[in-house]
Amino acid sequence: MERIEYELIRSPRRTMSVEVDTNGGVLVRAPRFAPRWQIEAFVKERAEWINRARERQAKRLQNLPDIREEDKPYYVKQAKAVLPGKIRRYAACMGVEPAGLTVTSARTRFGSCSGQNRLSFSWRLMAYPEAAIDYVVVHELAHIRYKDHSRAFYAFIESVLPDYKERIRILQGRQEA
Numbered sequence: 001m002e003r004i005e006y007e008l009i010r011s012p013r014r015t016m017s018v019e020v021d022t023n024g025g026v027l028v029r030a031p032r033f034a035p036r037w038q039i040e041a042f043v044k045e046r047a048e049w050i051n052r053a054r055e056r057q058a059k060r061l062q063n064l065p066d067i068r069e070e071d072k073p074y075y076v077k078q079a080k081a082v083l084p085g086k087i088r089r090y091a092a093c094m095g096v097e098p099a100g101l102t103v104t105s106a107r108t109r110f111g112s113c114s115g116q117n118r119l120s121f122s123w124r125l126m127a128y129p130e131a132a133i134d135y136v137v138v139h140e141l142a143h144i145r146y147k148d149h150s151r152a153f154y155a156f157i158e159s160v161l162p163d164y165k166e167r168i169r170i171l172q173g174r175q176e177a
């Protein structure tokens with residue numbers, strides 16, 4: 001197996017951690033005085049996980065979602081890291097106020113909005129490109145104002161994402177929001 005390139009960040013912490021960012025870059029966090037061999041061993045031990053995560057990101061960037069049940073913890077973590085910021089940003093620009101966020105395992109729909117304006121998103125959505133994720137976020141936020149799929153509902157979406165139809169195409173044939 002080839003050696004894994006990574007960026008190392010040392011800080012006053014006790015344990016080591018590794019993460020793969022959305023571009024496939026590997027980031028290792030380590031205690032300030034951890035010897036290099038120990039860090040190398042840590043990365044080597046996790047090589048399989050790292051390569052799998054990079055593969056997932058590569059497919060996501062190519063718009064070929066690769067959703068496996070075993071990746072659920074990874075995508076749930078992504079969802080919790082990424083969705084609150086997107087919701088906050090789009091809600092502010094749409095002038096709507098969601099009541100909360102739930103990450104689900106739904107297979108048949110990427111997102112939903114309850115009668116009480118609570119938003120739910122499936123962790124499976126996180127395997128898709130950002131353009132598609134943003135569309136589902138805007139779609140569910142638009143339901144706070146329109147509890148239907150009327151023309152007015154889509155006009156509201158279009159005012160935020162003029163290219164929303166292209167974004168729908170990325171998701172099509174799989175699940176619906």
Ligand SMILES: [Zn+2]
Nearest residue numbers: 139143149177
């Ligand atoms: Zn809808």
